[in-house]
Amino acid sequence: MPTDQEIIAAMKEDPQKGFGLLMASYMKPVYWHIRRMVVAHADAQDVMQETFVRVFRSFNQYKENQPLNAWIFGIAINEALRFLGKRKGKDILSLEDTSEDLFNLKADDYVDYSDIEAVKLQKAILSLPAKQQIAFNLRYYDELSYDDIASITRSTAANVKANYHNAKDKIVNYLKSND
Amino acid sequence: MENDLEKMKKTMPYTVPDGFFDMMEEHLMQETVAKKEKSNLRKIALWTGLAVAASLALLMVLRQGLFQTEESSFEQVEIAFTQLSDTDQELMFDYYDEIEYLDNY
Numbered sequence: 001m002p003t004d005q006e007i008i009a010a011m012k013e014d015p016q017k018g019f020g021l022l023m024a025s026y027m028k029p030v031y032w033h034i035r036r037m038v039v040a041h042a043d044a045q046d047v048m049q050e051t052f053v054r055v056f057r058s059f060n061q062y063k064e065n066q067p068l069n070a071w072i073f074g075i076a077i078n079e080a081l082r083f084l085g086k087r088k089g090k091d092i093l094s095l096e097d098t099s100e101d102l103f104n105l106k107a108d109d110y111v112d113y114s115d116i117e118a119v120k121l122q123k124a125i126l127s128l129p130a131k132q133q134i135a136f137n138l139r140y141y142d143e144l145s146y147d148d149i150a151s152i153t154r155s156t157a158a159n160v161k162a163n164y165h166n167a168k169d170k171i172v173n174y175l176k177s178n179d
Numbered sequence: 180m181e182n183d184l185e186k187m188k189k190t191m192p193y194t195v196p197d198g199f200f201d202m203m204e205e206h207l208m209q210e211t212v213a214k215k216e217k218s219n220l221r222k223i224a225l226w227t228g229l230a231v232a233a234s235l236a237l238l239m240v241l242r243q244g245l246f247q248t249e250e251s252s253f254e255q256v257e258i259a260f261t262q263l264s265d266t267d268q269e270l271m272f273d274y275y276d277e278i279e280y281l282d283n284y
Contacts, residue, residue, distance in 0.1 A: 016212045023204050031200070035193050045199075049207065056211035110194045118192040141189060168184060 001025055004068040011059055019056055026069070027052070029142055030076045036125065036137050037080040037099070041110040047083050051076040069144070070151035077134055077152065084130075095131035124174035128167050135163035136171070228270050235259055 002010075002021045011018030030051060035044040054075050062071050084093040093099065113119060125133055131153070138149045139160075146157040146164070153160065239255055260268065 015215070016208070019208065019212055020204075023207060027200055027204065031195075031203075032191070032193075036191070039193075041193070041195060045203070048203070049210065052207050053210055056207075056215075110196065112192045112194055115190065115192045117187070118190045121187065122192060140184070141191075171184060 008062075008064065008068060015056075015059075022055070022072075023052065026072050030072060033073065033137060033142065034076055034080050036122065036141070037077075037130075037133065038083055039122075039126070040108045042108075043083065047076070047079050050083075051079045054079065067148060067151055070148060073138070073152045074154075081130060093130055095134075096129050098129055099126055099133075120175060120178060121171070124171040124178075125167075127174055128170055132163045132167035132170070135160050136167035139164045224270065231263075231267055231270050235263075 002025060004025075007018060007021045007025060009018075010021050027048070031044060031048050034047045034051070035041065038044050038047055051072075055072055058075075062068070078092075081093040081095075082091070084097075084099050085091055088097070111119070125136060128136065134153060135149055138144045138152065139146070144152075146160045149155075149160045149164075150157045155163075235256075239259060242259075243255070260271070263271070
């Protein structure tokens with residue numbers, strides 16, 4: 001897998017090669033992050049497309065003092081929040097809002113309903129406010145550091161840590177109460 | 180149900196269609212890099228078209244000034260256009276298309 005520095009250098013010298021490297025590194029983690037937020041595959045596909053088109057078109061605005069993963073995930077999260085907001089009749093979903101009422105796993109073909117434990121965990125995650133969902137997903141699934149997550153969410157590491165632990169407690173309680 | 184998250188497997192119930200990521204990579208290349216290249220080519224065509232149009236306009240002014248013909252200005256444009264090479268005529272059409280394209284934004 002190419003390093004972020006290699007991707008950045010390639011994007012400047014040869015955008016076709018650079019974008020290929022960028023997608024090789026980030027397409028899957030970005031897709032799965034979006035998918036956990038918007039649930040349906042078709043919606044995740046649309047949001048991912050918007051994300052990568054935006055990444056490509058605005059790459060000249062990327063500042064190298066920010067980690068590349070933070071910049072890309074930041075765009076992806078913003079696009080996902082914008083998508084979820086539209087479904088609620090807003091421009092963008094607030095970080096304090098939840099998307100639980102939009103959760104409808106039954107409507108999607110690409111969900112393995114036989115994995116009951118995994119379905120329940122996703123429902124628990126989706127019951128959280130967006131800011132806790134984001135902190136939890138980036139820490140639990142992507143195993144990013146609190147500093148990296150803080151950079152993505154434009155917050156502080158302490159704040160992210162608090163959000164993650166709150167999220168974890170709520171998820172455990174949700175799972176217990178829905179046993 | 181094991182409620183200790185650290186012990187739970189980090190699997191998700193979500194799946195994707197076969198070949199989805201390869202298909203998306205190809206699609207995104209078309210939506211970004213290929214479109215940008217096409218747009219650059221259109222820009223070159225536009226500027227070439229503008230250069231040809233400017234030259235043509237200059238030629239018309241000079242011709243009118245020097246010979247004072249009786250022809251209407253539209254006839255003069257028509258005559259001048261027929262005297263252009265096929266490539267230059269094509270560029271003029273491209274230029275016209277480009278203006279129409281830009282007017283839609």
